[in-house]
Amino acid sequence: MNPIGNKFISLFLVLFLMMLSINLYAKERRGAKLLITKKNGQQIGGELITVKPNSLLLLNNEGKDVSINIEEIKVIRIGKKSKALRIGIVGFLVGAGLGALVGYMTLYEFLEGYNPKRDGSNVAVGAMIGGCIGAIPGVLLGVVEGDKIIHFEGMTDLEIRDTLGKLRKKARVRDYK
16 A cells, blocks of 8 residues: 555544544533423423422523422423534545545556556545535434424323433433432
8 A cells, every 4th residue: 555545544543533532521411401391381491400209300591490390391392412513524534435445446446557647636536525425414314313302291100200210311410319
């Protein structure tokens, strides 16, 4: 393999490993962002602090604790961070790698009779085209994954208990006693 190919593969591996280590940075645990609609139509938004046996404790946008009784809840919307950028970058990197591979094979394998400058421009062009093509489905997949909506109205007690167990995993304080 030539030095240009070695440098390109090394750069690709370094960038790929950096993307995989994004989640390793330590940060304070935060609760899920909720938007709760009560049965009377009132909406309350904030961060989920903990799940109590009969209520949810939120930190609202003004910085005040708000306790909401489970029986008053009609709908809960769990806000998720958009993953469009992260998945788009991964799609770009995968597409760029495949495009560079196709460009490399085109330059050195399939065109043996044709003698281009052999400066690696096919590899770079293939990487850019492949990266752009790979980024499109990555961004679309990230956008499709949206907020989760839970309808409390009409749930049985067992379903409510299961739902509260799932919400407890998303709270800042999981084990409230």
